[in-house]
Amino acid sequence: MVQGEFGAALSVTIDDVAQAAGVSIRTVSRVLNKAPNVGDQTRKTVLETIDKLGYSPSIRARALASGRSFLIAVVQDDPNAHVISALQRGIVETCSRHGYELVVHPVRFGDPEIAADVESFVRRSRVDGLIVLPPTSEIAAIPARLTQLGVPSVGIASVSLPEYPSMLVSDERGATFELGRRLVELGHRRIALIEGPPHFRSAQERRAGFLAALPEPMPEHYRQKGDYGFESGLAAAEALLSLDQPPTAIFACNDIMAAAVLKVARERDVRVPGQLSVAGFDDSDIASMVTPALTTIRRPLTDMARLATETLLAMIDDPNGAQPHKSITLSLIQRQSVAPPEKT
Amino acid sequence: MVQGEFGAALSVTIDDVAQAAGVSIRTVSRVLNKAPNVGDQTRKTVLETIDKLGYSPSIRARALASGRSFLIAVVQDDPNAHVISALQRGIVETCSRHGYELVVHPVRFGDPEIAADVESFVRRSRVDGLIVLPPTSEIAAIPARLTQLGVPSVGIASVSLPEYPSMLVSDERGATFELGRRLVELGHRRIALIEGPPHFRSAQERRAGFLAALPEPMPEHYRQKGDYGFESGLAAAEALLSLDQPPTAIFACNDIMAAAVLKVARERDVRVPGQLSVAGFDDSDIASMVTPALTTIRRPLTDMARLATETLLAMIDDPNGAQPHKSITLSLIQRQSVAPPEKT
DNA sequence: CGCGAGTATGACAGCGTTGCCAGCGCTAGC
DNA sequence: GCTAGCGCTGGCAACGCTGTCATACTCGCG
Numbered sequence: 245m246v247q248g249e250f251g252a253a254l255s256v257t258i259d260d261v262a263q264a265a266g267v268s269i270r271t272v273s274r275v276l277n278k279a280p281n282v283g284d285q286t287r288k289t290v291l292e293t294i295d296k297l298g299y300s301p302s303i304r305a306r307a308l309a310s311g312r313s314f315l316i317a318v319v320q321d322d323p324n325a326h327v328i329s330a331l332q333r334g335i336v337e338t339c340s341r342h343g344y345e346l347v348v349h350p351v352r353f354g355d356p357e358i359a360a361d362v363e364s365f366v367r368r369s370r371v372d373g374l375i376v377l378p379p380t381s382e383i384a385a386i387p388a389r390l391t392q393l394g395v396p397s398v399g400i401a402s403v404s405l406p407e408y409p410s411m412l413v414s415d416e417r418g419a420t421f422e423l424g425r426r427l428v429e430l431g432h433r434r435i436a437l438i439e440g441p442p443h444f445r446s447a448q449e450r451r452a453g454f455l456a457a458l459p460e461p462m463p464e465h466y467r468q469k470g471d472y473g474f475e476s477g478l479a480a481a482e483a484l485l486s487l488d489q490p491p492t493a494i495f496a497c498n499d500i501m502a503a504a505v506l507k508v509a510r511e512r513d514v515r516v517p518g519q520l521s522v523a524g525f526d527d528s529d530i531a532s533m534v535t536p537a538l539t540t541i542r543r544p545l546t547d548m549a550r551l552a553t554e555t556l557l558a559m560i561d562d563p564n565g566a567q568p569h570k571s572i573t574l575s576l577i578q579r580q581s582v583a584p585p586e587k588t
Numbered sequence: 589m590v591q592g593e594f595g596a597a598l599s600v601t602i603d604d605v606a607q608a609a610g611v612s613i614r615t616v617s618r619v620l621n622k623a624p625n626v627g628d629q630t631r632k633t634v635l636e637t638i639d640k641l642g643y644s645p646s647i648r649a650r651a652l653a654s655g656r657s658f659l660i661a662v663v664q665d666d667p668n669a670h671v672i673s674a675l676q677r678g679i680v681e682t683c684s685r686h687g688y689e690l691v692v693h694p695v696r697f698g699d700p701e702i703a704a705d706v707e708s709f710v711r712r713s714r715v716d717g718l719i720v721l722p723p724t725s726e727i728a729a730i731p732a733r734l735t736q737l738g739v740p741s742v743g744i745a746s747v748s749l750p751e752y753p754s755m756l757v758s759d760e761r762g763a764t765f766e767l768g769r770r771l772v773e774l775g776h777r778r779i780a781l782i783e784g785p786p787h788f789r790s791a792q793e794r795r796a797g798f799l800a801a802l803p804e805p806m807p808e809h810y811r812q813k814g815d816y817g818f819e820s821g822l823a824a825a826e827a828l829l830s831l832d833q834p835p836t837a838i839f840a841c842n843d844i845m846a847a848a849v850l851k852v853a854r855e856r857d858v859r860v861p862g863q864l865s866v867a868g869f870d871d872s873d874i875a876s877m878v879t880p881a882l883t884t885i886r887r888p889l890t891d892m893a894r895l896a897t898e899t900l901l902a903m904i905d906d907p908n909g910a911q912p913h914k915s916i917t918l919s920l921i922q923r924q925s926v927a928p929p930e931k932t
Numbered sequence: 933c934g935c936g937a938g939t940a941t942g943a944c945a946g947c948g949t950t951g952c953c954a955g956c957g958c959t960a961g962c
Numbered sequence: 963g964c965t966a967g968c969g970c971t972g973g974c975a976a977c978g979c980t981g982t983c984a985t986a987c988t989c990g991c992g
Contacts, residue, residue, distance in 0.1 A: 258978060268942045269978090269979080269980095270980085271942075274940095301978085302714055302977090303712055305652050307947090308652050308947045308949085311947075311980090315691075325669040325670050328673060330669075333694065345691050347692075348691075350680050368645070368689075500873075510879050530874050530877060534847075534851075534877070535854050535855070614951095614972055615970085618971090645949075646947090648947085649949040652949070652950090653948075653949040653976080654949075655977075
């Protein structure tokens with residue numbers, strides 16, 4: 245057993261510490277867990293010994309003995325690196341503040357076995373709780389199974405699912421409503437929409453909020469289907485800009501498709517925002533990199549992740565204390581891609 | 589104890605299975621671990637019982653008993669969501685094929701305590717091995733400590749560090765050399781460079797390869813400092829395009845800065861690729877979303893991650909079998925932002 | 933001066949698995 | 963016919979912690 249703090253052997257155990265400090269392992273354990281009823285002098289001696297031997301407790305053994313693994317997992321699909329990465333940042337940060345580690349478990353949204361897959365993952369890894377990211381968080385079967393297993397979970401989504409013991413709901417509908425109203429206020433009347441994948445609840449929310457803000461129903465040919473991918477945005481933009489009466493404003497349900505609109509507009513010499521206003525959703529990196537910079541809607545992803553994680557850890561600490569679903573208001577980021585329509 | 593595959597209690601243990609199958613727990617364990625010397629009939633009975641009870645072994649207990657946690661970790665900074673996410677995808681995929689889970693441990697590149705932080709993380713979590721992503725993989729103190737602890741690690745970087753028991757080295761220098769030569773072949777003579785952060789080895793490599801390809805030394809005022817961020821790209825592009833003799837080609841050391849060049853060029857009505865060719869590095873999502881689409885260099889990130897993970901798992905299985913460092917060749921992706929210079 | 937209550941510590945038994953070794957029955961070899 | 967050797971199985975002791983309960987000691991109060 246190597247001595248000294250640096251490079252101490254990985255195999256220093258609680259027994260070594262107890263022996264060196266002249267106390268029982270139970271007392272060392274108490275010090276480690278900041279339990280009450282330890283004498284000041286004893287605590288001091290133990291801490292010094294721990295330091296001297298370079299001991300760190302084995303999370304494995306602790307897990308087995310205490311029934312808690314100090315591991316939480318994040319369940320994610322990854323259609324959008326920007327979103328995942330911002331969320332992960334908030335989760336990990338909160339985890340490490342509380343002595344937890346984060347395990348990532350990617351899944352595929354379309355997989356019919358997805359709930360079974362998550363269940364088997366939880367059984368194997370024995371994580372203490374899960375955070376489920378969108379769009380996977382829209383699948384009710386997952387929280388249903390987790391609750392049945394007695395494993396706490398928090399979902400982050402745009403709609404509230406009763407199956408989740410706790411959720412963080414971002415009000416995407418409200419935000420797109422606000423965006424829609426803003427376009428109308430600016431004087432736009434020929435307003436078009438590029439939708440997200442129809443089986444995503446978030447896409448439905450964004451559409452519903454936006455449409456509700458318009459003074460009259462949107463004509464069918466102004467509603468284009470998209471799948472959040474760049475190619476689909478290109479196709480939709482081509483279709484819209486080829487119309488006899490092209491729109492003066494387009495809301496694409498994410499920034500990637502909005503970027504595609506900008507590209508098509510540029511190729512066709514349609515001036516943005518003069519002839520055409522364009523708005524996106526997500527405030528991803530590209531929103532400020534394209535020309536003109538995109539007006540878009542921002543979700544405070546990292547903060548949401550932090551909040552979700554705090555909630556999850558609270559549920560783990562107190563399995564009975566109910567955690568309410570919380571709603572998050574989003575903000576409209578105004579940049580250069582939206583302006584009043586030019587007079588013709 | 590609930591019966592049936594779906595929703596079986598989390599607390600079915602190996603004892604329950606052994607009892608139900610009429611064998612000892614040791615035999616169940618053997619079946620679980622695909623150990624030899626188990627009778628066909630016995631194995632069949634045990635497997636059926638496992639299935640019937642919906643049993644899955646506790647990774648925690650297994651970790652304690654076997655000395656292996658079946659957890660590996662990825663150490664990452666996250667300057668670039670695209671890169672991290674592509675790498676993570678490859679790692680996780682390989683992990684789950686081999687029954688491992690992935691723990692993420694984010695760090696900050698500039699943190700002077702970074703090696704100590706990683707060490708303490710490893711001690712606590714007792715992961716079986718680590719994959720270190722760039723740019724953190726350029727810090728030699730990290731593999732040095734890990735090796736001392738006896739924990740296998742694999743680094744992914746643009747340069748080979750002898751401290752790593754195994755590395756995956758992407759030949760960024762070779763790739764930017766090729767890009768430089770290509771620009772020269774096209775007839776460019778006034779060629780400029782926007783560098784990455786000087787303390788990143790990758791940035792040094794990209795610069796060195798590119799400069800080596802040019803027929804003569806690059807004038808100082810054509811070499812602009814950047815930090816891989818969009819803002820720094822804007823500033824560098826402004827400086828370059830304000831020169832009396834502006835360059836006819838700019839290589840920005842990542843796509844984000846290259847996108848910034850495009851934005852500035854557009855604002856100044858500099859035609860790309862006619863008056864100015866622009867190249868980036870990474871082939872990130874935005875490379876194909878900007879107008880014109882960027883010529884850039886692609887690292888096969890997901891494949892690299894898979895390979896690194898396979899290597900790590902092999903090292904875990906056989907701690908003595910040396911794993912050589914491997915070099916990866918990168919490919920030049922030609923899009924619309926590069927063309928021969930216009931005759932003047 | 934005795935006793936109850938509170939504080940500090942330790943002994944012991946798990947937690948759910950695997951490592952190690954012993955032992956069973958059977959076959960092959962002399 | 964006896965034994966060595968092999969295939970299969972089980973018993974027991976870890977692995978490094980925490981939970982629970984017991985114990986020793988201290989203090990204050992009637």
